[in-house]
Amino acid sequence: MQDVLCSARDSKFAASLCRLAQADIWRFYLMYVRPESQDTVFSWDDFQTKNNSELLNNLGNFVHRALSFCAATFDGCVQPVDELTETDRQLIGLVDKEMREFQECLSKTRLRDGVRSLLTISRLGNQYIQLCQPWTLKDQRARAGAINAIAVNVAALIAVLLAPYMPTVSERLQQQLNVKLTAIPERFVALVKPGHKLGEPKPLFSRMEGDRVAELKTKYAGKDAASGASAGGPKEDAKKAGAKDAKKQGAKDAAKGTAKDAAAEGKQKEKPAGKEEASGEKKK
Numbered sequence: 001m002q003d004v005l006c007s008a009r010d011s012k013f014a015a016s017l018c019r020l021a022q023a024d025i026w027r028f029y030l031m032y033v034r035p036e037s038q039d040t041v042f043s044w045d046d047f048q049t050k051n052n053s054e055l056l057n058n059l060g061n062f063v064h065r066a067l068s069f070c071a072a073t074f075d076g077c078v079q080p081v082d083e084l085t086e087t088d089r090q091l092i093g094l095v096d097k098e099m100r101e102f103q104e105c106l107s108k109t110r111l112r113d114g115v116r117s118l119l120t121i122s123r124l125g126n127q128y129i130q131l132c133q134p135w136t137l138k139d140q141r142a143r144a145g146a147i148n149a150i151a152v153n154v155a156a157l158i159a160v161l162l163a164p165y166m167p168t169v170s171e172r173l174q175q176q177l178n179v180k181l182t183a184i185p186e187r188f189v190a191l192v193k194p195g196h197k198l199g200e201p202k203p204l205f206s207r208m209e210g211d212r213v214a215e216l217k218t219k220y221a222g223k224d225a226a227s228g229a230s231a232g233g234p235k236e237d238a239k240k241a242g243a244k245d246a247k248k249q250g251a252k253d254a255a256k257g258t259a260k261d262a263a264a265e266g267k268q269k270e271k272p273a274g275k276e277e278a279s280g281e282k283k284k
Contacts, residue, residue, distance in 0.1 A: 022168065023168070025051055028055065029050055029051070031111050031112060031114075031165055032054075032112060032115050044213050045213070047208075047213070048208045051208045056205045056207055058119060058122055059118075059119060059122040060205040062129070063122070063176075064202075065126070065129055065151070066129065066154070066155045067152065067176055067198060070148050070198055070201075071198065073148070076197055076199075077198075078149050078193065078197075079142070079146060080145070080146070080149065080195075081146040081190075082142065082146065083146075087131065091128045092188055095188045098117045098120050099161075099185075099187060102117040102121075102161060111165075114165075118165070121157065122154075128150070128151065128154075132147045134148055149194065152192055152198070153189075156177050156192045157191060158173070160191070178196070179192060
């Protein structure tokens with residue numbers, strides 16, 4: 001992806017994109033807005049929103065919460081899950097469902113929908129942690145460890161699902177998990193076993209600040225914006241262009257109609273003259 005960006009016609013533009021965000025984030029966003037059944041347009045504001053909400057606050061937040069809690073509470077050692085509660089089973093069932101959806105999307109080249117299934121899994125993980133609140137279970141260490149172990153395994157699943165979309169991020173997450181995962185499992189299973197020692201947890205994403213995005217938006221607004229294109233955007237410009245074309249065509253049609261009328265009037269004037277000449281010949 002970075003090679004594609006940096007081989008663009010405007011190398012300064014490509015370089016600015018690569019400095020603003022790592023190549024994996026561009027890859028993620030382009031997949032997220034991928035036109036599978038209709039056209040799409042790039043939006044700086046939407047790019048910023050997707051990075052900050054979906055990657056940073058959703059996926060990145062969940063993974064960091066799971067791994068950081070394990071590091072702080074259990075010295076980075078994954079705990080056993082002796083018994084599943086109804087809440088645990090509900091999470092596992094929902095994750096299984098999204099996994100099947102993810103695999104179907106990839107098999108049918110619905111890459112955009114696959115990204116959304118992946119993000120749904122991380123959202124489920126966040127909701128699970130928030131619901132169970134393992135940090136409050138100081139007198140139930142075994143239960144807190146089981147909750148964390150399930151969350152860590154959801155993070156491991158996300159790491160392998162990320163590989164087709166964000167290979168560098170997937171590799172970094174696997175390093176933090178201290179695992180090497182290659183195959184996508186058929187269902188949600190324990191990819192990280194009890195007793196496994198995790199690596200050092202680090203944030204996967206950073207916030208994209210509005211002032212930097214605004215600067216790039218202004219700098220690379222394009223010729224239309226620089227020349228004062230209509231505030232209504234491309235659709236409004238298209239309407240105006242269509243109106244101009246219709247006006248021109250109307251003028252052409254009117255001109256043709258005037259010419260035809262003039263020609264017809266000339267012919268009508270010629271006919272009486274021809275009759276007079278004919279009657280003159282008869283008199284002679």
